[in-house]
Amino acid sequence: MASQDIIARSATTTVPPSVRQQQEVAKLIDTTKCIGCKACQVACSEWNELRDEVGHNHGTYDNPQDLSAETWTLMRFTEHERDDGNLEWLIRKDGCMHCAEPGCLKACPSPGAIIKHANGIVDFNQDHCIGCGYCITGCPFNIPRISQKDHKAYKCTLCSDRVTVGLEPACVKTCPTGAIVFGSKEEMKVHADERIVDLKSRGYENAGLYDPDGVGGTHVMYVLHHADTPRIYAGLPDQPVISPLVGLWKGFSKPLALLAMGAAVLAGFFHYVRVGPQRVEEDEHPAPVDNTVHPVDPAVHVYDPNRPGGQGEQRP
Amino acid sequence: MNDNKPILRYNANERSNHWVVAILFVLAGLSGLALFHPALFWLSHLFGGGPWMRILHPFIGVAMFVFFLGLVLRFWRANFITANDRLWLRRIDRVMLNKEEGVPPIGKYNAGQKLLFWTLLACMLVLLVSGVVIWRAYFSHWFGIDVIRLSALLHALAAFVLILSIIVHIYAGIWIKGSIGAMLHGWVSRAWARKHHELWYRDVTGDKTPHNHGRKEG
Numbered sequence: 001m002a003s004q005d006i007i008a009r010s011a012t013t014t015v016p017p018s019v020r021q022q023q024e025v026a027k028l029i030d031t032t033k034c035i036g037c038k039a040c041q042v043a044c045s046e047w048n049e050l051r052d053e054v055g056h057n058h059g060t061y062d063n064p065q066d067l068s069a070e071t072w073t074l075m076r077f078t079e080h081e082r083d084d085g086n087l088e089w090l091i092r093k094d095g096c097m098h099c100a101e102p103g104c105l106k107a108c109p110s111p112g113a114i115i116k117h118a119n120g121i122v123d124f125n126q127d128h129c130i131g132c133g134y135c136i137t138g139c140p141f142n143i144p145r146i147s148q149k150d151h152k153a154y155k156c157t158l159c160s161d162r163v164t165v166g167l168e169p170a171c172v173k174t175c176p177t178g179a180i181v182f183g184s185k186e187e188m189k190v191h192a193d194e195r196i197v198d199l200k201s202r203g204y205e206n207a208g209l210y211d212p213d214g215v216g217g218t219h220v221m222y223v224l225h226h227a228d229t230p231r232i233y234a235g236l237p238d239q240p241v242i243s244p245l246v247g248l249w250k251g252f253s254k255p256l257a258l259l260a261m262g263a264a265v266l267a268g269f270f271h272y273v274r275v276g277p278q279r280v281e282e283d284e285h286p287a288p289v290d291n292t293v294h295p296v297d298p299a300v301h302v303y304d305p306n307r308p309g310g311q312g313e314q315r316p
Numbered sequence: 317m318n319d320n321k322p323i324l325r326y327n328a329n330e331r332s333n334h335w336v337v338a339i340l341f342v343l344a345g346l347s348g349l350a351l352f353h354p355a356l357f358w359l360s361h362l363f364g365g366g367p368w369m370r371i372l373h374p375f376i377g378v379a380m381f382v383f384f385l386g387l388v389l390r391f392w393r394a395n396f397i398t399a400n401d402r403l404w405l406r407r408i409d410r411v412m413l414n415k416e417e418g419v420p421p422i423g424k425y426n427a428g429q430k431l432l433f434w435t436l437l438a439c440m441l442v443l444l445v446s447g448v449v450i451w452r453a454y455f456s457h458w459f460g461i462d463v464i465r466l467s468a469l470l471h472a473l474a475a476f477v478l479i480l481s482i483i484v485h486i487y488a489g490i491w492i493k494g495s496i497g498a499m500l501h502g503w504v505s506r507a508w509a510r511k512h513h514e515l516w517y518r519d520v521t522g523d524k525t526p527h528n529h530g531r532k533e534g
Contacts, residue, residue, distance in 0.1 A: 012354060013354055109350075109352075110357065111354055130365075130367045130369065133456060136456075136461075142461065151453065246465055246469075248469055253472075254353050260480065261483065268487035271487070271491065276414065277492070278491055278512075279493045279494075280493065282507035283493075
């Protein structure tokens with residue numbers, strides 16, 4: 001992508017290029033249409049040339065068990081028992097949410113390792129990544145993973161390489177049920193509204209769109225049958241926000257701390273200038289051991305308050 | 317008693333230990349500051365670039381902690397706060413103005429040095445524990461995300477306090493002439509010891525005569 005598209009850049013305190021006005025894009029994942037076929041996982045691996053190690057079955061449909069540096073999207077299956085005793089199989093395609101206010105970008109200490117494009121895509125630049133894992137600390141969705149091969153952080157790119165040239169992400173292209181759609185964020189919201197109307201008419205009263213305000217909205221959104229309880233979808237956060245601990249760690253406290261350190265150095269300097277050093281006089285001017293007779297120094301005045309006039313001795 | 321013979325304040329092992337910690341502090345501090353604020357990220361070049369800095373920083377930190385423990389074992393006994401120290405702290409304004417009347421005689425360390433000692437120890441402990449938690453390559457997978465976030469914050473906070481304390485420590489060395497020599501070559505003059513650490517001076521010389529403190533000003 002062209003560098004003119006970058007509207008936010010990690011560890012950068014100046015204004016990034018923002019001349020281009022681009023339409024924000026979004027991927028809409030309709031959990032109510034998903035059949036859990038994992039074609040999106042395969043398409044993601046294919047397009048991005050990722051081949052995760054073959055793992056083990058842990059007794060669930062989740063395969064692999066978790067996101068990794070080589071698995072950027074993952075179907076998470078939840079067997080949810082409703083209050084009326086019926087079972088619902090909730091399937092959520094997990095991956096980067098491409099937040100408008102990304103916690104990873106806020107936490108990243110390496111300039112330009114995480115960038116946000118004008119179209120809303122949050123991308124990692126592994127060339128600048130130092131592998132510290134602060135992005136994991138900052139992410140409200142537990143998405144980035146550090147590769148054990150190169151110790152760089154990886155996650156879904158929203159196929160930024162495809163989107164740049166006008167293609168939809170690979171997972172969208174492959175989805176057989178149309179559960180994943182891609183377009184401008186506005187269009188996706190309209191599409192979601194239509195879906196929600198349909199779901200409500202079919203008894204899902206709490207159907208809704210997951211586009212959480214706490215992170216400024218996301219560029220990957222979900223249609224949920226139970227939008228009142230996102231957490232039942234394999235722990236999707238109800239109210240995702242950048243943790244206040246991260247906010248404090250990476251927020252205004254940093255420039256203040258730098259200022260305080262600089263002020264401490266300056267305070268020391270000016271203490272030296274104004275008060276001066278503590279010297280041991282005996283070391284600086286050791287008393288000379290000599291027996292010579294000294295004439296009276298004419299510059300020395302002796303003050304004797306008992307003498308009239310109080311002026312002491314006159315100069316010789 | 318020969319009044320010109322200097323006094324050994326720190327032996328060679330103590331001096332070496334101190335400077336090993338000092339060098340490791342500078343390395344850990346510079347690499348830590350590079351991670352602390354974008355304006356200082358250029359410091360990472362001193363360590364061979366960002367990834368190498370990320371690799372080295374925790375090892376440097378652990379080494380600093382280990383050698384700092386050596387200093388603690390050597391000096392902790394001399395750092396208990398006494399009644400004189402509390403009085404010294406109340407008279408800190410006079411101390412800061414190089415005035416000596418009313419400032420009580422002190423032992424090997426004054427109250428400022430003792431507070432520094434305990435502050436450094438506390439910071440080092442917090443840095444070690446929180447640093448292990450946020451050491452992504454080896455340890456972070458054992459801890460929950462909230463513990464990691466808290467540790468990242470505490471690590472930065474403890475490092476900030478540590479750096480401020482060391483700025484004060486370095487300035488005190490520049491301000492009090494003769495103290496850098498005490499840590500570089502080990503020796504101080506008798507006059508220096510009498511002026512700055514009279515109780516310690518009496519202790520090491522066996523000189524029981526109290527010297528008059530208020531005898532001069534400025």
